[in-house]
Amino acid sequence: VTDIAGATRDWISTTCQIPPLVVEFIDTAGLDDTLAPKGGIDRQAQKKTSELLSRCDLILFVIDASRPGPIQPIQTDKPLITILNKSDLATASSDDNTPFDTAHTVQISAKTGNGIDKLTGRIQTVLGVSNLDPTLPVCFTQRQELLLERLSAPNHAAQAKKLITELLFGSQNTQPANSYSEITEKSRNNA
Numbered sequence: 001v002t003d004i005a006g007a008t009r010d011w012i013s014t015t016c017q018i019p020p021l022v023v024e025f026i027d028t029a030g031l032d033d034t035l036a037p038k039g040g041i042d043r044q045a046q047k048k049t050s051e052l053l054s055r056c057d058l059i060l061f062v063i064d065a066s067r068p069g070p071i072q073p074i075q076t077d078k079p080l081i082t083i084l085n086k087s088d089l090a091t092a093s094s095d096d097n098t099p100f101d102t103a104h105t106v107q108i109s110a111k112t113g114n115g116i117d118k119l120t121g122r123i124q125t126v127l128g129v130s131n132l133d134p135t136l137p138v139c140f141t142q143r144q145e146l147l148l149e150r151l152s153a154p155n156h157a158a159q160a161k162k163l164i165t166e167l168l169f170g171s172q173n174t175q176p177a178n179s180y181s182e183i184t185e186k187s188r189n190n191a
Contacts, residue, residue, distance in 0.1 A: 009045040020134045079126045
């Protein structure tokens with residue numbers, strides 16, 4: 001850790017649990033318009049940060065709230081939570097130099113842990129998992145959602161089997177259904 005701006009050039013990641021999710025946090029070099037034009041390692045660090053941001057589900061924009069000066073928000077179409085760190089210190093941030101949505105801002109102290117529960121709650125809310133029941137089915141695609149809707153009211157067992165097979169293996173793959181038929185036939189013969 002250093003007070004020199006632009007010293008972080010590589011990214012690191014860690015995985016932790018924010019129930020019901022297992023999340024990967026990636027700490028990157030900060031975006032700084034003055035570093036990219038310098039070329040070399042500074043440009044590569046900025047490029048890698050932009051690449052990682054394009055693939056993430058949520059951006060946690062961490063700001064040292066004890067430092068004075070205007071703060072430039074990240075321009076993104078991704079969900080974003082602004083974190084004002086070092087809330088245990090005298091703050092230099094004010095409404096004049098924080099031009100971002102304060103409804104999506106959380107004050108924390110990484111040193112004391114204050115505000116971490118509020119931050120994890122905000123992460124759950126923004127990602128839409130605060131009321132997720134991990135025992136219920138989850139759809140990741142529109143096709144899965146349609147199949148689960150059809151499966152919830154099947155006409156008979158054969159239709160349910162077909163829908164489950166399609167859900168698990170796709171409509172083009174008939175091998176799993178044949179294998180399932182072979183397994184059930186062997187079970188009947190051995191009974």
